[in-house]
Structures are given as C-alpha cells and as structure tokens.
Amino acid sequence: xxHHYFKISIxxxxxxxxxxxxxxxxxxxxxxxxxxxxxxAKLIAKRGLxxxxxxxxxxxxxxxxxxxxxxxxxxxxSKTKGRLMGTTEDEIVYDKEKDIAKxxxxxxxxxxxALTGIQFPxxxxxxxxxxxxxxxxxxxxxxxxxxxxxIDAYTxxxxxxxxxxxxxxxKVENYILTxxxxxxxxxxxxxxxxxxxxxxEGDDKDAYVTLxxxxxxxxxxxxxxxxxxxxxxxxxxxxxxxxxxxxxxxxAPKPTGKKANNEEMQEPKVNQGGVIEKSLDVxxx
Amino acid sequence: MKYLLVFITFGxxxxxxxxxxxxxxxxxxxxxxxINKAALKSLDVDQNxxxxxxxxxxxxxxxQDANKTVxxxxxxxxxxxxxxDDGSIITQRAxxxxxxxxxxxDSSNKKMEKKK
Numbered sequence: 001x002x003h004h005y006f007k008i009s010i011x012x013x014x015x016x017x018x019x020x021x022x023x024x025x026x027x028x029x030x031x032x033x034x035x036x037x038x039x040x041a042k043l044i045a046k047r048g049l050x051x052x053x054x055x056x057x058x059x060x061x062x063x064x065x066x067x068x069x070x071x072x073x074x075x076x077x078s079k080t081k082g083r084l085m086g087t088t089e090d091e092i093v094y095d096k097e098k099d100i101a102k103x104x105x106x107x108x109x110x111x112x113x114a115l116t117g118i119q120f121p122x123x124x125x126x127x128x129x130x131x132x133x134x135x136x137x138x139x140x141x142x143x144x145x146x147x148x149x150x151i152d153a154y155t156x157x158x159x160x161x162x163x164x165x166x167x168x169x170x171k172v173e174n175y176i177l178t179x180x181x182x183x184x185x186x187x188x189x190x191x192x193x194x195x196x197x198x199x200x201e202g203d204d205k206d207a208y209v210t211l212x213x214x215x216x217x218x219x220x221x222x223x224x225x226x227x228x229x230x231x232x233x234x235x236x237x238x239x240x241x242x243x244x245x246x247x248x249x250x251x252a253p254k255p256t257g258k259k260a261n262n263e264e265m266q267e268p269k270v271n272q273g274g275v276i277e278k279s280l281d282v283x284x285x
Numbered sequence: 286m287k288y289l290l291v292f293i294t295f296g297x298x299x300x301x302x303x304x305x306x307x308x309x310x311x312x313x314x315x316x317x318x319x320i321n322k323a324a325l326k327s328l329d330v331d332q333n334x335x336x337x338x339x340x341x342x343x344x345x346x347x348x349q350d351a352n353k354t355v356x357x358x359x360x361x362x363x364x365x366x367x368x369x370d371d372g373s374i375i376t377q378r379a380x381x382x383x384x385x386x387x388x389x390x391d392s393s394n395k396k397m398e399k400k401k
Contacts, residue, residue, distance in 0.1 A: 064314050072310050163346035163359065168321045172337040182317045206309070232348075243305025 048129030055191030148238025
C-alpha cells in the first residue's frame with residue numbers, strides 16, 4: 001500500500017515539475033510577446049490608414065473552371081505605400097491569455113490634406129482603422145482571416161466602382177451543358193475606403209469586414225464621373241481554415257446520339273486515369 | 286493520459302469551430318455565375334439549343350444587393366461570339382451598354398435545363 005502511494009507521489013511530483021517547466025518560460029516571455037503583438041497591431045492599423053489615404057493596389061483573378069461542379073481557383077494581392085503624419089492611437093487592448101493585441105488608430109482629414117494636398121469639405125472628420133496582431137501562431141488563424149476579409153472587401157469595392165474583366169464560355173450539346181467556364185480579372189487601385197464594421201460571425205467564425213466609399217467625394221477629387229453614385233458599401237469575408245476540396249474535373253462524355261436512359265451510358269466505368277465515370281447527383285434540386 | 290486526452294479533444298473542438306472557405310467559394314461562384322448571366326441578358330443573349338456555344342469577353346461594373354440580386358450597372362463589350370446549331374458564328378464587338386439589368390438569386394441557381 002505504501003509503495004502504491006509512493007508511486008502516486010512520484011507521478012504527481014513529475015506532473016507538477018512538467019507544469020512548472022512549461023509555465024516559467026511562458027511567463028518570462030509574456031512581456032516581450034505583448035510588446036511584439038502591440039507593435040505589430042499598430043503597424044497593421046497604420047497600414048490600413050495608408051491604404052485609405054494613399055490607396056491600395058489590387059489584383060484579383062477568379063477562375064470558375066466548372067460552374068456546375070464548383071471547381072474554382074482564385075488569387076488576390078494587395079500593395080500599398082505611403083508616409084503618415086499626425087496619427088492618433090485611440091485604443092490599445094491586449095488579451096494576455098490569447099496574446100492578441102488590438103489597436104485603433106485615426107487621422108483627421110485635415111492631416112490627410114496636409115499629406116496629400118486633397119481638400120475635403122469637412123476637414124474635422126477622421127479616418128479610423130483597426131489592427132489585430134499576435135506573436136503566438138495558435139492565435140493567428142482568426143487574425144489572418146480578418147485580413148483576407150479586408151482584401152475581399154477592397155476588391156468588391158473596386159469591382160462595384162471601377163468594374164472588372166469578365167470572360168465566359170459555355171457549351172451545350174444535345175440539351176446538356178457540357179462546358180461552363182467563367183473568369184474574372186481585376187487590376188485596380190482604390191482609396192478613401194472607410195471602415196464601417198468588422199468581426200467574426202456566429203458559431204462558424206468567418207471573419208467579416210465592412211468598408212464603404214463615398215463615390216461623390218471621389219468624383220470631386222478626381223474631377224470625373226463614376227458609374228456608381230453615393231455610398232458604396234460592401235462586406236468582405238475571410239475563412240480561418242481551408243476545407244475546400246476541389247471536385248475532380250470530369251469532362252462530360254461526348255453525346256453519342258443515344259438516349260440518356262440507355263444502360264450503356266449509365267454503366268460506371270474506370271478509365272486509365274483512375275477516374276470513375278458515373279452519374280453524379282450534383283444538380284440543384 | 287486522461288488529461289492529455291481532454292486537452293487534445295478541447296484543442297480539436299476549438300480548431301473545428303473555425304469556419305472553412307468552402308461556403309465562401311460557393312457564394313463567389315454563384316455571384317460570378319449570376320453576373321455572367323446578367324451580362325448576357327443585358328446583351329439580349331439567350332443560350333438555347335439553337336445557340337449551343339456562347340463566349341463573352343467584357344468589362345463589367347456590377348453589384349449584388351443583400352437579396353443576392355445582381356445588377357449590371359455598365360458593360361463594355363470586348364467580344365461576344367455565338368455559335369449557332371448550323372455551324373455559323375455571329376461575332377459582336379465594341380458595344381457599350383449602360384442600361385441596368387437585374388438578375389435575381391433564383392436565376393443564378395438555375396442551370397441549363399432540358400426543354401421539353
């Protein structure tokens with residue numbers, strides 16, 4: 001019996017020692033983590049201001065290879081550069097448990113005028129942007145998603161205000177859609193986007209960012225008309241994980257003139273590439 | 286061991302709580318499909334068995350409202366090719382449409398249906 005208690009004590013001691021070893025370094029790093037996360041969040045928030053004040057260059061390409069089966073490829077890139085002066089750090093919040101920093105920064109339109117030379121009707125108004133950052137990889141997924149949502153919102157604004165190149169090709173054979181391809185390409189730069197709202201929605205934790213642009217102000221600044229008038233507001237979304245599995249592309253069989261209920265056409269067969277050809281229940285009901 | 290299992294399960298539950306991009310991709314495909322259909326509609330193109338092949342290249346300014354209805358605000362046509370069932374090809378180029386064309390969510394979900 002004593003021997004049994006001795007074994008439990010040894011196990012308890014080992015567990016406590018392990019916990020201590022894990023705790024000591026993390027508490028020692030907590031200060032540096034905080035500084036790094038807050039500093040990164042400040043930079044990210046200021047990048048948002050630069051994107052609003054000087055603009056953001058965007059490139060987005062979407063390719064729907066098969067509309068019916070949802071085979072999709074997309075890329076989006078953003079780029080910005082500019083000098084800021086007279087910004088104010090309105091709020092700095094740090095969550096020690098998750099190692100996530102949130103920083104709100106703003107700049108008055110008066111200061112934007114001083115930087116860019118653009119005159120605004122009400123210079124007392126200000127542009128506010130928020131940045132989130134962490135130095136802990138485990139906490140980074142939702143923060144990456146919010147940047148994705150921000151870029152998605154920028155590209156949607158550009159699509160609605162400036163437009164994009166659309167290319168499509170569809171083919172019907174014997175009343176059957178055998179090919180349907182849609183491509184979109186956007187190369188644009190937009191500025192003066194204002195942050196309306198942001199966050200993570202419901203249980204599924206998709207990040208969202210709502211941005212708006214007053215196209216009347218942009219028209220005045222550019223001295224030319226814009227198709228969209230008034231306030232254009234969009235919400236962009238970003239996912240935290242990649243759970244998209246592209247369906248295998250199966251070329252529709254060439255019509256042979258035989259009826260669809262012909263047994264020969266319904267017979268599943270495996271070709272040399274290992275693709276099983278059979279009827280798929282994928283059409284919308 | 287028991288604590289380790291609890292820790293792993295908790296970690297899995299947290300990570301599985303994050304949403305994926307699958308639904309967002311589906312929504313994007315639906316939007317592009319609806320814009321494409323609306324663009325063709327604005328050019329008075331109705332793909333059917335008499336026009337089996339349609340290809341479009343255009344610069345489009347479009348928006349989607351909260352009900353997922355797509356509106357074409359402006360369209361600058363680069364090239365529209367219609368291949369008819371008799372093999373002839375009709376090509377249109379350099380056309381500018383500024384009329385607004387709406388296409389609802391229902392039509393964006395409809396795929397080519399067999400006509401009886």
